Amino acid sequence: MRRFILVINPGSTSTKVALFEGITNLKQKNLIHFANDLLKYNKISEQYEYRENTVLSWLKEEGIETSELVAVVGRGGLLKPVPSGVYEVTDAMIEDLKVGIQGEHASNLGGIIAKSIADNEGIDAYIVDPVAVDEFEEIARISGHPELPRRSLVHALNIRAVARRIAKSIGKNLDEMNFIVAHIGGGISVAALKLGRIVDVNNANEGGPFSPERAGGVPVGDLINLAFSGKYTYGELKKKLVGQGGLVGYLGTNDIREVAAMIENGDEKAKLIMQSMAYQIAKEIGACAAVLSGRVDRIILTGGLAYSKMITDLIKNRVYFIAPIEIIPGEDEMQALAEGAFRVVNGEEKAKIYEEEV
16 A cells, blocks of 8 residues: 655765655654765766665665655755746656756755656655745846846745745745745755745855855955965865855854854854854845835744754844744754645645746
């Protein structure tokens, strides 16, 4: 009897897997991949058979047959810009995931592995709200130079999942609400949701607030000077902005708990940097309020940093006047993926077709 939804969420050195019945998480595991195993592959997409076999081995260990699966859902990757929603994984999507149409990332493997397992059983594979979700209004794409349009790359999966949850708690549908959702984690996305659509967001790798390890929006003139200074290669400079920026650059750690301990021990620099990160997040929330013309039903703080009361209090003290604030710490991606697939399996939502949306 087919009754389980298999959820697959690939990361750089691991693949999270879970088995759901409906929207109830029955089993979950983080399958660790050794560096030497991954070094055999020149491209991330080439890892899919290796990772698929580890997923199938896990199912076997748990005594689950693939014939018991009703659907398989994977983390959405760097596809062409698409509207939010649940997408059926098609051959055209697989091609774009394999070539890395907007870049190579482990999340590209989610749809590839999901479809391979699903095809063997004659069932459907899905992805949900990939990072390439793009619902910008045209006015938001203008950057100030025609060769440098603003792009939408966003933590769409968690942002829409928590927004849907808050809308339901209010007794509304997501498409009836205006929200500002700040996903604050290793990367930070502050998004304006207008009637449920992500109409504007900072690109977490290139703009907006700095984060534990990303520089955010830095002075562009000084960045150009640094790029042509001869001090750094292209790769080194990219790493300084994403990986060695933010808290890492200022304080040498991306662990908010370590920063909090520094502050408790009287470190004034750590206190200033923490306050500054919260200041920039609050400023971005204020900008999103302007995008929504001040008509904001809720501000939602989510992501890993939302566990820190120090951070959330600093943000709340600056934006409380805009709208009521909800805090939903963490990012339960596995639950969000399963819920998306279940809505389609259950007939609540129709899966979109990638070729028709791009």
